[in-house]
């Protein structure tokens with residue numbers, strides 16, 4: 217059988233099995249299947265009823281704040297099996313690839329994780345990111361001027377996606393950015409975090425990965441000749457010093473680019489959708505735009521862009537009284553933690569004035585804590601403040617179109633009137 221046909225048949229069979237489990241009520245299968253996936257919060261509430269849920273897929277899932285936080289900080293949990301072989305990189309298409317693909321440092325355990333994260337870290341320090349405030353303000357104003365001039369605009373395509381794409385591309389030093397092309401790569405690579413489920417997706421993943429590798433290889437060659445003041449030039453210096461390989465450099469650039477906008481775009485989109493359903497909160501923000509920073513944190517608790525992550529036991533572990541053998545995958549339901557009544561009072565109420573009892577886990581915790589958190593916070597704060605100053609009301613459709621993804625929660629579009 218041709219490889220494409222074989223892969224297509226296998227994926228179709230997997231989809232059928234998942235749908236069957238979802239219909240039978242398996243919560244993890246429901247999180248991965250429409251229509252249940254569009255409203256995951258009742259599913260999380262059910263999952264929180266047990267300390268650890270064992271899915272029919274063989275995965276374990278934890279959904280309470282305390283257990284999720286514990287696992288993320290526990291060094292006996294990693295992101296790969298002990299032999300380092302599984303799982304395959306998220307961006308590896310099940311189709312023959314043509315170009316080698318290795319895991320990003322998000323998908324690696326120490327010592328490789330520690331080494332690669334340390335090389336990228338200086339570029340994302342709060343002080344360095346503060347230097348981008350002006351660029352973010354200017355880009356925000358320019359995009360909002362253009363969007364509002366249309367009368368009716370799509371918040372996602374006209375503002376929430378292009379803003380972080382412009383900022384992270386500037387930081388990395390990518391010239392002549394084609395926003396729509398990058399947004400497409402982001403959707404394809406973001407969806408791959410759920411695992412590849414269709415042949416179409418497998419083809420798109422292979423081609424997006426090849427395109428991005430080609431782009432970064434050419435930028436690396438340019439910056440080797442003529443270094444600049446950007447993140448790629450800094451990493452090229454580390455390449456020269458033998459601190460990472462060229463493929464690791466290319467993969468790190470891909471991670472920084474995609475993580476740098478997919479998530480932030482959805483934070484802005486999820487936030488505005490939530491404001492549309494809570495007009496009194498929008499009024500509060502409008503009357504005091506300095507609440508934008510509290511708004512960012514509350515959206516990250518209430519409607520976070522990254523809903524799930526995963527860890528793998530490096531030793532047999534007892535979690536919440538349940539024994540989990542070594543090398544088993546544990547799904548950590550980040551999106552559930554902000555709605556846990558044991559962690560927050562009135563967790564299902566969106567309230568900018570709340571004094572949260574705990575730090576949210578929207579940026580995760582432990583050694584994989586989001587490297588871009590200072591940048592994401594600054595971008596979203598400036599975006600919410602600017603929107604509040606310029607949009608009198610947020611009226612959105614009753615049932616918005618959510619993206620067909622589980623790990624990433626975000627809207628396909630959100631049409632607003634100026």
Ligand code: HEM
Nearest residue numbers: 321322475476479480483522525579580584586587588592
């Ligand atoms: C609202 C926006 C964002 C959210 C919600 C978010 C969320 C997260 C989460 C949950 C993780 C950890 C996943 C895990 O523990 O398995 C993570 C890691 C990461 N994020 Fe973000 N992120 C955001 C923005 C950004 C930005 C702007 C960048 C900039 C480049 C970025 C770069 C990264 C990187 C490099 C990692 C991997 C860290 C590691 O493995 O050590 N993120 N992010």
